[in-house]
Amino acid sequence: MVVLVTGANGQLGQSIQFIAHKYPNIQFVYTDYQEMDITNFENCQSVFAVHKPQFCINTAAYTAVDKAESEVEKAHLINAVGPENLAKVCKEFDTVLLHISTDFIFDGTSTSLSMTNGYKETDIPNPQSVYGQTKLDGELAIQNNWEKYFIVRTSWVYSQFANNFMKTMLRLASERDTLSVVHDQIGTPTNAVDLAEVLLKIIQSCHAELVSVSPNNFGVYNFSNEGICSWYDFAKEIFQQNAISINLNPIPTEAYPTPASRPAYSVLDKTKIKKVFHIEIKEWKDSLKECLTQLKR
Template identity: 70%
Template sequence: MVVLVTGANGQLGQSLQFIAPTYPNIQFVFCDSNKLDITNLNNIEQLFKQFKPDFCINAAAYTAVDKAESEPEKAHLINVVGAKNLAEVCKEFDSILLHISTDFVFDGTKDSPYSEEDIPNPTSVYGQTKLDGEKAIQETWDKHFIIRTSWVYSQFGNNFMKTMLRLASERDTLSVVNDQIGTPTNAVDLAEVLAKIITTCNLQPTTYNLFGIYNFSNEGQCSWYHFAKKIFEFNKININLEPIPTTSFPTPAKRPAYSVLDKSKIKKVFGVEVKYWDEVLNIK
C-alpha cells in the first residue's frame, strides 16, 4: 500500500514521518515542495507514474493567514489550483485523496461546535481559498476525504506553541488574545487519524459511502490565552501572561471568534478515540 504525502517538511508532514515506522504495511513516499510542486500538474503526474500511490495525503498548503491578505493570488494557487491538480491526477490514477482543510472556512458566529453540515462563510482570504480548494476537489474526484482541523501544533515546524516558548525565552511579559475560542490539535494525533482512515479503507475496499468531509481536532475548547497558559504550566515556565481582547491585537486577517469542531462523525464512522487537548501537550 503506497501513500504519497505532499508538504513533507510541514508540521503534519513531519508528524506523518514520525509515526511512519509504526505502520510497516504502508509505504510512505514523502515529497517536499522541491520534489513535488502541487501547482505543477506535470510534476504531479510524473511522480504518480513513478510511485503509483493508492492514497495521496495533501499536507501542502499556504497557511500564512495574515500574509494571504496581501498575497491572495499565491494563496489561491497553492490552496485551490494545487488541490484541484491533485484531485485530477488522483482521478487519473484511481488514488484516494486525503486533503487537509481548516476551521477558518467558518465565520465563528456560532456558539456551539461546527458540524460538517454547517454552511461555511470564511472571513479571510486564507479561509476562502481553503473552502475553494474543498469545492475544487468535490467537483473533480469522488474518492476523497476532506479533513477540517484547527489550531494545529507539534514539535515540528512553525506553530503557536513553539512561538510561545520562543517569546517566553525573550520576554518577561506576554499578552495573548482571550476572546477567540477553538481547540488545539496535536499534529501527531491528526497524523494517526489519517493513517486510521487509510487502514480502514484498505480493509474495506468498498468505501464510497465513507467519502466526504470530516472534522478532527482534539477534544475540549479554550482561548489562545488559556492554550498559552497550559503550555507554560507544562514546561514549568514562569511568565507574566496577560489576557487581551482581539481588538487590542489587530491583524490583517479576521479570525473566527468561535471555531470549535464537532467530531461526532469521524468518531462514529472510523471509531476514532479523541484525546482532550490539554492531555496531549507532552511535547517540547
C-alpha cells in the same frame, strides 16, 4: 500499499514521518515542492506515474494567514489550484485523496442550537479571510473533480515540528517577562501527531475494506483534540506544564489587530469521524503534555 505525502517538510508531514514506523505495511513516498509541485499539473502526473500511489495525503498548504491578505494569487494557487490538480491526477490513477482543510472556512459567529458541540461538517461555510476562502475553494475543487476523497478540517495545529503557536510561546517566554494573548477567540488545539494518526487510521480502514470505505463515507470530516479553550488558555497551559513563570495578560481581539480576520468561535464537532472510524480522541491538555515531552527529548 503506497502512500504519497505532499508537503513533507511541514509540521503535519513531519508528524506523519514521526509515526511511520508504526505502519510497516505502508510504503511512504514523501515529497515537498522540490519533488512535486502541486501547482503544476504535469509535474503531479509524472510523480504519480512513477510511484502509482493507492493513497495521497495532501498536507501542502499556504498557511501564512495574515500574509495571504496581500498574496492572494499565491495563496489561491497553493490552496485551491493545487488541490484541484491533485484531485484530477488522483482520478486518473484511481488514488484516494486525503486533504487537510481548516476551521477558517467558518465565520465563527454561529449561535445556533446545533452548535452545542461545535461546527458540524454540514454547517454552511462563510470564510472571512483570504486564507479561509482559498482553503474552501480547495475543498470545492476536490469535490467537483473526484469522488474518492476525505477532506479533514482541523484547527489550531501545533507539534514539536516546524513553527507553530506552542513553539512561539516558548520562545517568547525565554525573551520576555510579560506576554499578552487574545482571550476571546475560542477553539481547540490539535496536536499534528494525533492528526497524522487519524489520517493513517482512515487509510488502514480503507485498505482493509472495512465498512468505513463505503462510497457513502467518502466526504468531509472534522478533527481536533477534545476540549475547548481560548488562545490565552492555551498559552497558560503551555507555561504551566513547563513550569514557566511569566506575567500572562488576557486581551481582546481588538487589542491585537491583524490583517486577517480570525473566527471568534471555531470549535469543531467530531461526532462523525468518531462514529465512522471508531476513534478515541485525546483531550488537548493531555496531548499537549505528550508533545512537550517529545520536544524535550
